[in-house]
Amino acid sequence: MWRSGKRQFEIVNGYWGEGSFGKSNPDWTPGYSECSDTLDGVPYRLITTFNTNYEAYIEVATLAEAPEGMLPFSLAFIGQSPDSADQELFLAIFRTLRVDSTGSSR
Numbered sequence: 677m678w679r680s681g682k683r684q685f686e687i688v689n690g691y692w693g694e695g696s697f698g699k700s701n702p703d704w705t706p707g708y709s710e711c712s713d714t715l716d717g718v719p720y721r722l723i724t725t726f727n728t729n730y731e732a733y734i735e736v737a738t739l740a741e742a743p744e745g746m747l748p749f750s751l752a753f754i755g756q757s758p759d760s761a762d763q764e765l766f767l768a769i770f771r772t773l774r775v776d777s778t779g780s781s782r
Contacts, residue, residue, distance in 0.1 A: 682732070683757040685769060692738045692752050697723045704728050712740050715773045722770065724763060732756045735766040737773065 677686040690696075698705025705725040713722055719740035727734050738752040753773070755766025 683755075683759070683762055683765075685753070685755045685766065688752050688754060689750070690752065692721075692750060696752075697734070697736050698725050698727060699723075705734075715770060716775050718773075718775060720770075720773075722767075724767075726760075727756075730756060732758050733760050733763050735763055735770070737770040 677684060679685075694700065698708050699710065702708060705727055708723070708725040710721060710723045712719060714720070715737065720737050721740050723734075723736040723738075725734050726732070733756070735755040736752055739750040742750060753770060755762065755769065757763075757766075
């Protein structure tokens with residue numbers, strides 16, 4: 677985890693389904709937006725929202741699909757800040773993601 681004041685960025689392992697980041701509860705996450713894009717050739721879900729519980733803007737990048745032959749668990753890269761301008765910082769961090777060429781899977 678990286679933290680600077682009230683800004684933080686963390687990498688969390690889990691099962692990230694349709695409602696994991698607030699899509700199913702718009703009262704807690706107004707402005708929820710989700711799209712798909714590839715980062716280093718790997719399909720990711722990119723999510724931006726404001727979470728009223730944390731009083732923070734949240735940006736998430738997580739695999740769009742579980743790697744073939746693996747359980748549906750994956751890493752989520754999560755940026756959180758009370759300042760909306762930090763959304764650009766977290767999205768820039770996501771753009772730097774690269775596949776680990778030493779690992780056995782993506």
